[in-house]
Amino acid sequence: MKISIITATYNCAQTLGDCLSSVASQTYANREHVVIDGASQDGTLDVLQASRSQLAVLLSEPDRGIYDALNKGITRASGDVIGFLHADDVYASPDVLAHVAQAFSDPALCAVYGDLHYVRKDDMSQVVRVWQSAVFTPQRLAWGWMPPHPTLYVRKDWYEHIGGFDTRYRIAADYFSILQMFSQPDFKAVYLPKVFVKMRLGGASNRSLKAMVRKSREDWDALRRSGVGAFGGVGALVWKNLSKLGQFK
Helix, strand or coil: CCEEEEEEECCCHHHHHHHHHHHHCCCCCCEEEEEEECCCCCCHHHHHHHCHHHCCEEEECCCCCHHHHHHHHHHHCCCCEEEECCCCCEECCCCHHHHHHHHCCCCCCCEEEEEEEEEECCEEEEEEEEECCCCCCHHHHHCCCCCCHHHCEEEHHHHHHHCCCCCCCCCCHHHHHHHHHHCCCCCCEEEEEEEEEEEECCCCCCCCHHHHHHHHHHHHHHHHHHCCCHHHHHHHHHHHHHCCHHHEC
């Protein structure tokens, strides 16, 4: 079984090397790394070209945001399973993909996910926030639960089934895709209680108050469109945000 790891890049030369090295150090061999760059101008392409031999796909052209780039990656990926590793992030250990592949030995399984550590941007050994996930249930989904998207691995045909990420969202397209897939009665997902990814703080959804307000608005729209959520989605939106408070160290 081949696993495709997709990374979208844009002006991230300072952190990208860590991401590339992290993928290259994974012990699971049947993988490919697909990188979609948004026409970076800061030296990102130099970093990518220096590691070109380890990349199955390298595309650099203007895009309409991160979800447009990820959709390009899904289209070009040849793996059975799709996962995403952002340019600022690294795997928590070299055996993450091996654990994912072992779980997918069950042909009925649609998705695998784990835990996430948010770390300081200038010191990845300093954990600031722990996103410990849980076993999926429809009730949890209705109350705003979602798996940490950077830890989520899904069979490619499910992304094809939902048409990829909805690019009308700038921040919450990953949440909408989770609502679309996890709400299906035949979608079987397994939680592995293992830290998959270390994510540097400062992502698109939490870098400013304006971004957090926009994310809440997009989350609300995603809940409304998907028809998932307690009390018409209000309960899900409230608890989705409140549940994060206990993650900070």
